[in-house]
Every structure is written in structure tokens, then in C-alpha cells.
Amino acid sequence: MRVKVLDTNVLLHSPTALYSFKGFKVAIPMLVIEEMDAQKRRQDEAGRNARQTIKLLDSLQESSNETMTLNNGTEIEIISSQLEDNLFDGLDQKNPDNIIIATALKLKKEGKDVVFVSNDGAARVKARKLGLSVESLEEDRVNIKLDDVYKGWSELLVSPDRIEEFYRNNSLKTRKKLLVNEFVLLKNEMNPKQTALAKYDGERLVPLFNCKARPWDISARNMEQKFLMDALMDPKIQLVTAMGTAGTGKSLLSIAAGGEQAIEKNMYKKMIIYKPVIPMGRDIGFLPGTEEEKLRPWMASVYDSLEFIFGVSNDKNDDEEKVRYLIDRGHIELCALTYIRGRSLPNLFIVLDEAQNISPHELKTLISRAGEGTKIVIIGDSTQIDNPYLDSQNNGLVYLIEKFKGQEIFAHVTLEKPERSTLSALATELL
Numbered sequence: 001m002r003v004k005v006l007d008t009n010v011l012l013h014s015p016t017a018l019y020s021f022k023g024f025k026v027a028i029p030m031l032v033i034e035e036m037d038a039q040k041r042r043q044d045e046a047g048r049n050a051r052q053t054i055k056l057l058d059s060l061q062e063s064s065n066e067t068m069t070l071n072n073g074t075e076i077e078i079i080s081s082q083l084e085d086n087l088f089d090g091l092d093q094k095n096p097d098n099i100i101i102a103t104a105l106k107l108k109k110e111g112k113d114v115v116f117v118s119n120d121g122a123a124r125v126k127a128r129k130l131g132l133s134v135e136s137l138e139e140d141r142v143n144i145k146l147d148d149v150y151k152g153w154s155e156l157l158v159s160p161d162r163i164e165e166f167y168r169n170n171s172l173k174t175r176k177k178l179l180v181n182e183f184v185l186l187k188n189e190m191n192p193k194q195t196a197l198a199k200y201d202g203e204r205l206v207p208l209f210n211c212k213a214r215p216w217d218i219s220a221r222n223m224e225q226k227f228l229m230d231a232l233m234d235p236k237i238q239l240v241t242a243m244g245t246a247g248t249g250k251s252l253l254s255i256a257a258g259g260e261q262a263i264e265k266n267m268y269k270k271m272i273i274y275k276p277v278i279p280m281g282r283d284i285g286f287l288p289g290t291e292e293e294k295l296r297p298w299m300a301s302v303y304d305s306l307e308f309i310f311g312v313s314n315d316k317n318d319d320e321e322k323v324r325y326l327i328d329r330g331h332i333e334l335c336a337l338t339y340i341r342g343r344s345l346p347n348l349f350i351v352l353d354e355a356q357n358i359s360p361h362e363l364k365t366l367i368s369r370a371g372e373g374t375k376i377v378i379i380g381d382s383t384q385i386d387n388p389y390l391d392s393q394n395n396g397l398v399y400l401i402e403k404f405k406g407q408e409i410f411a412h413v414t415l416e417k418p419e420r421s422t423l424s425a426l427a428t429e430l431l
Contacts, residue, residue, distance in 0.1 A: 001025050005104035007037040007097070007118035010137045014361050015052040017137055022072050024115075031096055032080035033057070037073070044277075044338050045362050082106060083308040097123045119389040140360035142402045146382055146392040149243070150405045152412035153183035163188050166196050172205040181237065181411040182209075183227040197226060202408070207324050210234050215260030216309050218252060224415040225249050231411035232257035232377065235267070238409040239367070241355075241401050242379045247420030251353055252378040255305045258349040258377065263331045268349040268375070272333045273302050274340065274366065276357045278389075299334045301353070306332075326349045337362065338373055346371025355380035355397040357387045363396035 005027045012016050018026065027384075032363075033095040036050040060068035060076065066074040081103050089215070091098050101116065101123065108114040108131070110168040116127045116134045124134040156176055163186060178184065178200040186205070188194035198205040210233035211226035220226040224244075231240045232254060242250045268299065307319040326332045337358065354368060354377045364376070370376055380397040392398060404410040 001414075002105060002113045003027050004115045005029065005100070005107065005118050006032060007100055007120060007123055008032045008039075009119045010117050011036060011053045012039060012046040012049050013119055013137060013359055013389055014140060015049045017070055017362075018053070018074065018076065019070060021074055021117075022073065026078050027075060027104075027107065028057075028076065028078045029079055029081040029100050031099050031103070033078065035096060038239065042154065045365075049361075056220070059400075064364075068305065079103060079107070079287065091126070095351050098126070101127045101130065101132070102143070104282040105130060108132065113298065121391075140399055142393040143398055144393070144402065146398070148402055149398055149414070150412060151414040152401075152405075153185065153224070153414070154178070155185045155187060157187050157189040160188050160190055160194070162186070163196055164193055164273060166198065166205065166207075170207055171428070172318065173203075174200075174205055179406040180408050181415065183230070183411075185223060187311075187399065197223065199230065212255075213260075214265075216256040218256035218309060221249070221419045222417050224413060225253060225419070228253055228413040229257065231413060233240060233261070234411070235375075236409070237411045238370075238375050238406075239404060240375070240377045240410075241397065241404070241412040242357075242415060243380055243382060243397060243401070243412075244376070244415030245383060245418060247418035248415035249419050250381075250415060251301060251351075252305050252308065254351045254353075254377045254379055255302065256309055258351055259309070259326075261334070261375075262349045263326065268373070269347045270331050270333060271349045271351065272335060272345070273299070274335050274337045274350065274352045275299060275302070275354050276337045276362075302334060337366065338365050340369060344371055345369045345374055347373035350374060350376045352376070352378045355400075356382045356385050356395045358389065358396040359387075359390065360394070360396045363400055367400075 002024050004021050004024045011032065018287055036054055039047055040050040040054060041047060042050070057068070057076070060070070070076065095118065104114050104116045104127065115131060116124070116132045117137060118124050118127070118134065119136050124136070127134045127158065156174065162172060166186060171346060180200065180202045182200045184198045184200060186196040186198055197208050197211060208226065208230040210228040213229055213233045220229040228242050231237050244250050244253070258271040258322070262271040287313050303323060307324045310319045311321045336353070349404065350370070355363065356360055357380070376398060378397060382392050382395060382398050385391065385395055401412050405412065
């Protein structure tokens with residue numbers, strides 16, 4: 001039987017990771033247990049996963065005399081972490097990753113068929129160079145390149161008569177294989193300048209009835225934004241995802257649509273905006289002040305969007321007062337995703353920004369809290385991942401898009417055209 005040696009980050013990534021290796025024997029180096037023990041006090045998803053995994057291993061040990069076995073038949077063994085002298089020429093022999101790799105190599109030298117499992121790319125590179133078979137955790141991974149992720153819209157060349165039929169009947173049958181709520185750019189094959197925007201309702205193409213909406217006086221500027229606006233303003237669609245680079249309008253449109261429907265139209269009790277607390281670059285450590293003051297830097301982009309929406313006057317203080325009024329009255333709530341567990345969220349308009357920085361399990365935790373009447377908007381950019389253990393195939397945003405595509409209550413739009421500024425567009429294109 002092949003043995004899979006687990007790195008610490010695998011168990012910190014998902015509380016159900018141990019159930020992902022059916023048919024294999026799982027070896028957990030003692031150092032991994034020690035590293036999880038050091039992480040268990042963290043008040044985030046990694047800390048909770050560490051605590052849950054430790055409790056599971058503890059209960060398995062109590063109920064077994066020798067071999068720990070999960071209910072799916074997976075055997076688990078805790079093994080000693082030993083580093084042989086001079087095993088790594090030029091590498092730090094006190095580095096925990098190196099010790100865990102060395103433990104896997106020791107098993108291989110004993111004649112076992114070993115696979116080293118890690119979500120850390122650097123650890124996989126070192127292990128592979130040293131002759132180990134390696135893999136990442138496949139539990140929450142989509143086997144698809146980022147460029148091939150479902151875009152949510154497609155282009156369809158049709159005859160001039162078909163364009164006229166669509167405008168005349170407000171519907172059009174098509175033989176093209178489409179998913180429910182997939183947006184379509186109909187283009188005249190004889191005259192590409194003649195176009196129409198449509199959405200597939202499961203049987204036919206229909207017009208976009210909400211794409212020209214102006215929530216909080218914010219309007220869509222391009223085709224992709226019109227697709228997103230239609231999804232945001234459609235009450236039948238309960239889950240919307242949007243993926244795009246900086247400046248494509250994801251956050252601004254989502255916040256404007258949520259504010260219009262929750263505050264102006266009273267369709268929802270309030271709008272809640274969540275963000276994961278994941279720093280870009282070096283973390284500056286603990287911040288002083290109240291919870292709101294600590295959260296303010298993480299929510300700076302949200303404040304920027306709100307102040308832009310209310311920026312009808314030349315008085316910046318007036319814009320800030322409007323934002324402060326909505327927050328103080330409870331119309332808008334700004335929260336770190338850390339505090340989602342245990343909440344029940346009925347009849348709300350929820351926006352989760354920077355979703356590329358959270359795991360599929362964290363995303364499931366949020367969506368499973370949604371009560372009746374709640375609409376959730378998940379936005380992010382999978383080319384800007386700051387979480388060291390996530391990539392373009394296992395982050396929550398991409399995983400959600402691929403799992404939900406085709407569902408009647410779901411719509412997705414990939415935005416490619418920046419609208420923030422000429423400088424922003426050039427930076428996206430050239431850098």
C-alpha cells in the first residue's frame with residue numbers, strides 16, 4: 001500500500017483533509033502535530049482546522065489499540081520526525097519543512113512507496129528534487145487552468161434575420177449548448193457592429209431586463225459590466241460571482257446594487273460586506289484601537305467605493321459623513337470573514353470581496369449561513385492571491401464558479417476590461 005506523508009499546511013487547509021486519502025495509508029510526522037498545536041490558538045479558519053484535526057486524532061487514538069482507522073477505511077499513523085545528518089546539503093536542517101521532507105525520505109529508504117502531500121510549492125520543489133513523489137491536496141481542487149474557468153458569457157455569430165427575430169420576439173431559440181443564466185453577445189455575422197445582449201434562461205435566449213439599471217446612480221460602462229449589473233439586480237438569482245482584474249468594476253457595481261436594493265428599496269434588511277483578513281506582502285502586526293478601527297485598513301477599498309458613490313459634492317467630509325451615517329444606522333455592516341461562524345443570515349444582501357484569498361471550506365461556511373431571502377455576491381481576482389497555500393485551482397472563488405455553473409439561482413461574469421482609468425488599464429495590460 002502506498003503511504004502518503006502529510007505536510008502541516010494540508011491539515012490546516014481543510015478539516016476533512018484526512019478523509020481525502022481513501023485507499024492509502026496516511027503518515028503524519030510528529031512535527032506536524034507540534035506545528036498544529038502551535039496554530040490551534042489562532043482565531044481563524046486555520047486555527048479551527050488545527051483544533052478539529054487534533055480532536056479527531058485524539059478520539060481515534062482513544063478508540064483504537066494500535067492502528068487508527070477512519071470510518072472510510074483510511075489507516076493513520078503518527079510517525080517520529082527524524083533528520084539524518086547531512087541529508088540536505090546546504091539546507092537548514094532545523095527548518096520544519098525540511099524535517100518533514102526528511103521523514104518522508106526515511107520511509108522511502110525503508111522500501112515504502114511514499115508520496116509527499118503539501119500545498120506549499122517550495123516544499124514540493126525540494127521534495128521532488130530529492131526524489132520523492134509529490135502532490136497537493138486534491139480535495140478542493142478543480143483540474144482546470146485559470147484561462148479555461150467558466151466565463152459566464154459567450155459570443156454567438158448569427159444571421160441578420162436572427163438578430164431581427166430576437167428584437168421582434170424578445171426571445172430566440174438556439175442550438176448552441178449553453179448553461180442556465182449564461183450571458184450571450186449576439187453578433188451579426190454580416191455586420192459585427194450590430195449586436196444584442198441576451199441571457200439563456202434554460203430554453204431560449206431572452207433580453208437583459210436589468211442591465212440599464214442605475215443603482216445609487218452608478219451605471220454599467222461596458223458589455224461585461226452590463227452582464228454583471230443584470231445578475232446583481234435580478235431577484236431570482238441568489239448567488240452571483242464576478243472575477244476580474246483591478247479596475248473592472250466588480251466591487252463598485254456590487255456595492256451600488258446592494259445599497260440600492262437593501263437601503264433604497266428595502267428588499268433586504270441591510271447590506272453586509274465581508275473581506276478576508278489576508279495581508280498583501282509583509283504583515284505589519286497588531287493594530288491599535290477598537291474593533292472598527294482595527295478593521296478600517298482592511299476595508300479601505302470599501303470606503304473608497306462608498307465615498308466614490310456619494311461623491312456628488314466637492315466636500316470630502318460630507319461624503320464620509322454619509323458613509324458613517326449608513327454604518328451607524330445599521331444599513332451597512334462591514335465585517336471580517338473571521339467572525340462568520342455561528343451567524344444566521346436571513347434576508348440580507350451580502351458582498352464578499354477578495355474571495356480568491358479564502359479556501360472552498362471557508363466559502364462554504366459563508367454560503368451555508370444564508371437564510372431565506374438572502375442574496376450573496378462573491379467577487380475577486382484569481383491572479384492576485386495573497387494566501388500562501390492557495391492557487392488558481394484551489395481558491396474558493398474558482399472552486400465555487402466551477403461547482404455552481406448551470407444552477408438556476410446562480411450567475412457568473414468574468415470581467416476583462418478595466419474602467420478605472422487609462423493608467424489602471426495600462427498597468428493591467430503591461431505589468
